[in-house]
Amino acid sequence: MVDSGVHADLIAVLVAVTAGEPRVLTIDNGYALPAGPLQTGHKSLQAGLRAWVEQQTHHSLGYVEQLYTFADQKAGAGRSISISYLALSREQPAKHAGAIWRSWYDYFPWEDARRGVTELAEIRSRLDAWSSGSGERKARGNALFNASGQGWNEELILQRYEMLWEAGLVPEAVRGLSSPSHFGFGMEMTHDHRRILATAIARLRAKIKYRPVVFELLPNEFTLLELQHTMEALAGRSLHKPNFRRLIEQQDLVEETGRSSFGLAGRPAKLFRFRAVVRAERGFFGSKLPVVR
Amino acid sequence: MVDSGVHADLIAVLVAVTAGEPRVLTIDNGYALPAGPLQTGHKSLQAGLRAWVEQQTHHSLGYVEQLYTFADQKAGAGRSISISYLALSREQPAKHAGAIWRSWYDYFPWEDARRGVTELAEIRSRLDAWSSGSGERKARGNALFNASGQGWNEELILQRYEMLWEAGLVPEAVRGLSSPSHFGFGMEMTHDHRRILATAIARLRAKIKYRPVVFELLPNEFTLLELQHTMEALAGRSLHKPNFRRLIEQQDLVEETGRSSFGLAGRPAKLFRFRAVVRAERGFFGSKLPVVR
């Protein structure tokens, strides 16, 4: 048992919301997240992360927060540690061929509960088949995937992904098996990158409810409906418009700019901006979203 | 700029609550947290952590959760990464000379708002002196340290510690200076261990409000007042007894065992246990604590 030099990788989940869709910056045609090894030249972990993302995607990171650190026990070769980060910014046109933005619902289609969720029916029936005989599995599947009315908790995305993995219903789970089923829900990613993405989404879905981080994803001026659509995109749920406005206005997060936005149809909407205090990291977001039934 | 093998340390904050005091397991006479390098023999990060804590303190970890990973840019020598963990268990008599349990309020005396908080007056006056001229500092100090009535938010312990550091009011901040002031609030620790401890406390104070983790700190059977005292110890605040009971009972977290506890005085209290479902990590703790005014 010897003290060993280990190899450390930095992995970024960079999120933006564009046209009502939550998007993730990927490389390798959507198969991987931007990542690279920590090097001696890097002044800090975050600095190293920024360097790699900029090199691989020509895109810069805005708000950054650490997600999780895990270790791979790679047989033979030395141990490898991965340190993953969540970053928020606004989408800029792709400047680099290898980098593309994808909707995160390409990877987790069942997590978009804004419109009728058709995929869930099939997932449930396949999970049921896999659970036959195990009361524990049945109960867990029900608690996680029961979208009917009250049941759906959008923050449990990681647990849902892990259950699908356990049941062999994601491509990654059957990778390397002698007879892979060639079936699985959602787009595949390399290594455990999709798991990291699920962790990032879970963190973000939880965080928007008590910290004002959405403004990192919005332009300086926006309408309340744009703000609502951004929140809906992240949470994967539809919100109640009148109550949403009041919730926001109550908390003094935003202020009117005086200008209005003339959209394609309907009455012009007042434009808002986030108040300076909010950007300075004070104030709290009123914990609950007014979910529409 | 070369890919470098790095050195990885594992650091544990092991917490227990004994006799109404939140306690931390330390080594080196309270000057350090149990820690050690990740080694090739360790099967996982957590396994390595458990090995080090058991070797250094002869104490085993219960519930474990990752806190944060950070990097030291040690001049000259290779880079060092620290991965810190929060662990919860019940205090067992010290089996090892080097290991002692200490109240975490030894390190953060100003964080115990259960009784009159005398220390705060001095902190505020010193912070005021340091802030003279800076409106930003004044505002921040007020927001963080204003214990009068509404102001106190026990989850901001890390921000408070960092502000004290910035103001040179903790021993660690003036360490290594040519003319250290030999003054500082709270007990000192080595490196940034006290900062890690603050992170752990902040995490735990936030978590008890929405996840049932307290039961890791309690015996199998307990009275509701014991449960309340444990929560109060962690939050550093007094809670409203009648409402606390109702809050707990509403959520079906606990069930009666049928037995009673005959204490030193007063009417015997019913003994409760946590329900099996809770241990199986389902259900939620009703987000807010009924703080007494």
Added chain:
DNA sequence: ACAAAAGTGTTCGTCTTACACCCATGC
């Protein structure tokens, strides 16, 4: 006029908070 989106008022019920009070035991 009508469609489409913005924005307001108000009710109803639940959850939070606070206060007041009664109960069971040891000394």
Added chain:
DNA sequence: GCATGGGTGTAAGACGAACACTTTTGT
């Protein structure tokens, strides 16, 4: 009896969910 802690009832008020409705633009 009385001190000490255990335990319950209930009313005032804050807050959230839901519904109905008015306003302002473009075509």
